[in-house]
Amino acid sequence: MTKVFTVAIDGPAAAGKGTISRAVAARFAFAHLDTGVLYRAVGVKGGDPVVVARGLSAEDLVRGDLRSLEAGQAASRVAAIPEVRAALLEFQRRFARRAGGAVLDGRDIGTVICPEAEVKLYVTASAEVRARRRWLELGGEDAPKPYEVVLAELHERDARDMARAEAPLKPAADAVVIDTSEMGIEAAVAAAVERVAAGLAMSGRIDAPGE
């Protein structure tokens, strides 16, 4: 079995991190943590975000409304509070270094949560491509908001995530950038899998079953 091995996948909203992370985790039999869910859960719960972050329960993480646009905006507001980030840090660090390998996707995995990650990917795409993906995900013509509004909100969230003082969104110096603007999801997954396989080979760890 693979020992400690962390794949950090960071990048802006709707860049494809989730799909790539799930595929990499499945391919190498690693555990996966979507860290955005932690911030979304704090954002939607209401009340004092610091208190909520300190007392987050497993139930909070499976609420049905976590994927909404509003939850995304609320998440990025509470994510700028240093005490909220501090409350969520230890859980993420432990997850990253668990036995058997882990994939974490978020904004600060390669820079703050796990700077020692064996593989760091920064998945990005143009704002227009990302907004279009999110809009289609929400139902396209049937989406609750027109494309232009989804794009404007995405710009707003990216700006807030990149400008905050604490753990701002930026590629780690040693991250490999995957730009999915003109790449189908299969190609993006293949590029990520290739990097992880190379990282595993370099670290001398045993590859996943099925090899």
Ligand code: CDP
């Ligand atoms: O899925 P999407 O990329 O739209 O968002 P997400 O990954 O669920 O993250 C929602 C928000 O949580 C982001 O806009 C960030 O403000 C915040 N977040 C963060 O600050 N740090 C992380 N590691 C993950 C998310």
